[in-house]
Ligand SMILES: Cc1cc2nc3c(=O)[nH]c(=O)nc-3n(C[C@H](O)[C@H](O)[C@H](O)COP(=O)(O)OP(=O)(O)OC[C@H]3O[C@@H](n4cnc5c(N)ncnc54)[C@H](O)[C@@H]3O)c2cc1C
Ligand SMILES: *[C@@H]1O[C@H](CO)[C@@H](O)[C@H](O)[C@H]1NC(C)=O
Ligand SMILES: *[C@@H]1O[C@H](CO)[C@@H](O)[C@H](O)[C@H]1NC(C)=O
Ligand SMILES: *[C@@H]1O[C@H](CO)[C@@H](O)[C@H](O)[C@H]1NC(C)=O
Ligand SMILES: *[C@@H]1O[C@H](CO)[C@@H](O)[C@H](O)[C@H]1NC(C)=O
């Protein structure tokens with residue numbers, strides 16, 4: 001009986017003792033270095049069940065212990081039986097669909113970074129156990145800004161790794177993280193259009209604007225823009241399910257209208273955010289202007305958690321589109337690729353965007369986007385391309401269509417992508433100068449890149465974008481790498497590798513991406529750059545590659561707005577000393 005009385009006394013004594021920083025940030029040694037780590041489940045500083053329950057109350061019961069959706073295909077997860085035939089079937093068929101992933105509490109469309117420890121299977125009795133791998137421990141399915149604040153506060157005060165998860169699109173695994181607390185922003189779907197902007201910040205903008213919640217996705221927003229009277233355009237991504245107001249815009253955001261109107265981040269009028277210290281505030285050109293600058297291209301999950309934002313809207317325009325597929329093989333195939341890509345400057349100097357997929361024996365361009373163009377006009381602009389292909393004797397197929405609006409073109413001519421693919425991603429931005437002076441070398445770089453193959457018999461592919469935001473906006477003061485203004489082509493590179501491959505096979509694939517595939521493109525583009533949303537996590541000198549001359553200011557702003565490192569995404573400003581030690585698990589900061 002006595003102990004029951006003593007216990008509260010002991011507890012109060014414990015809590016009145018100042019907790020030393022080291023008790024809250026466990027020490028670790030890894031590869032001969034010393035680190036201070038975030039708190040994990042096996043650490044004494046991990047919050048007690050009562051604290052989690054309290055957090056759950058604060059977020060109105062929207063806190064969940066993460067159970068991977070693949071668990072329904074295994075007999076057990078975490079000691080509980082989980083098999084459910086129907087849900088397992090749904091997980092298996094949803095795995096390759098982007099819209100399915102976007103609806104999940106936690107999964108990553110590019111599965112490599114989850115560590116492949118609970119992928120859906122059709123063999124429930126296979127030897128592998130379903131474990132969390134690199135998925136978070138808990139997720140808040142946030143419904144209000146107060147829920148986001150509660151998550152940020154809880155992670156900060158308990159020294160937990162915090163993760164923000166919107167759609168799970170991140171090619172570089174930055175919406176998953178071992179042992180973390182995640183905040184899922186998918187349900188923030190509010191959208192409000194105005195025809196004349198009168199909100200905070202830029203008082204000179206008299207055009208239209210739209211305020212959107214953090215969870216809105218590409219096509220949803222485009223559909224609503226198309227329902228306005230008059231119809232308007234929002235500059236967003238090419239992919240229908242990418243989040244508009246999460247990682248996309250914080251990285252800069254290119255897309256089909258980016259040559260004609262500029263990058264998505266060029267058009268933000270204001271952000272509503274939760275700061276690392278838990279304060280809900282606005283960032284615009286007049287309130288917290290330095291934070292406003294940094295949020296426009298300075299990196300995802302770096303300076304604040306976005307709750308909502310307002311961007312400019314633009315007039316709809318009639319548009320024309322062209323498809324092109326090269327039929328020739330061998331040397332003639334590469335001749336065709338060269339003719340096509342060497343004209344990148346011509347395309348963007350006419351306000352065009354081009355999406356294409358390139359492998360070692362196929363170039364599929366779908367489509368060339370000609371904003372404010374008729375069928376006749378786009379065919380005139382592209383005449384040098386078709387003349388060049390004919391002169392070289394390259395075989396191809398092509399088609400041209402015209403539409404009353406860009407939205408109609410977008411709906412008819414862009415194809416949905418699939419998900420559930422495991423691979424490593426890199427990429428390179430080419431400037432007009434590089435295209436003009438080294439165009440042939442860039443295509444030779446492509447050839448080396450796609451010829452490199454994947455790891456363990458896989459493949460390498462290129463997803464190309466002809467995009468030149470400098471056509472619309474030659475000068476913009478935001479955090480996006482200044483080279484974007486001189487750019488006319490941006491390519492994603494992809495090396496396939498099984499997420500369950502051995503550590504050495506994974507290292508081989510990473511080495512191939514960085515030192516063969518991307519190296520070939522870097523070498524051919526001395527004035528080029530890289531893109532933080534679609535780049536290599538091992539990009540050499542990533543600070544320069546992703547932000548160029550903007551980096552020093554971004555580093556200062558990270559120290560100002562998030563001095564303790566509450567927010568984290570790999571290769572973003574101020575993360576130099578942070579590392580996921582133990583093969584991508586515990587997140588720790590170097591102390592020596
Ligand atoms: C199929 C496909 C097509 C793509 N097309 C384009 C394209 O056309 N143009 C382009 O520029 N990019 C494109 N991308 C890349 C895309 O911009 C990035 O993957 C981006 O990070 C996705 O953001 P998200 O919020 O949807 O995804 P998530 O994976 O959920 O989040 C990505 C990152 O943003 C952070 N984040 C998310 N929400 C918030 C928030 N509210 N506050 C703070 N941080 C947040 C996350 O923590 C994470 O670091 C494409 C990607 C894919 C997979
Ligand atoms: C949070 O509360 C809800 C509603 O009571 C409950 O369903 C959920 O399991 C709780 N989460 C945790 C982690 O206990
Ligand atoms: C990740 O996968 C590797 C092997 O595939 C395994 O050894 C390691 O334990 C896994 N880590 C986690 C945290 O699941
Ligand atoms: C959080 O930071 C902002 C900006 O520096 C400051 O205005 C605010 O007072 C801080 N809030 C708390 C609770 O510390
Ligand atoms: C589209 O082109 C017409 C001329 O053909 C021009 O008057 C109009 O301003 C252009 N629209 C935009 C949005 O640039």
Ligand SMILES: *[C@@H]1O[C@H](CO)[C@@H](O)[C@H](O)[C@H]1NC(C)=O
Pocket residue numbers: 433482483485486
């Ligand atoms: C863009 O190109 C022009 C001319 O080639 C050059 O003067 C300018 O410095 C370049 N700008 C950037 C940001 O690279």
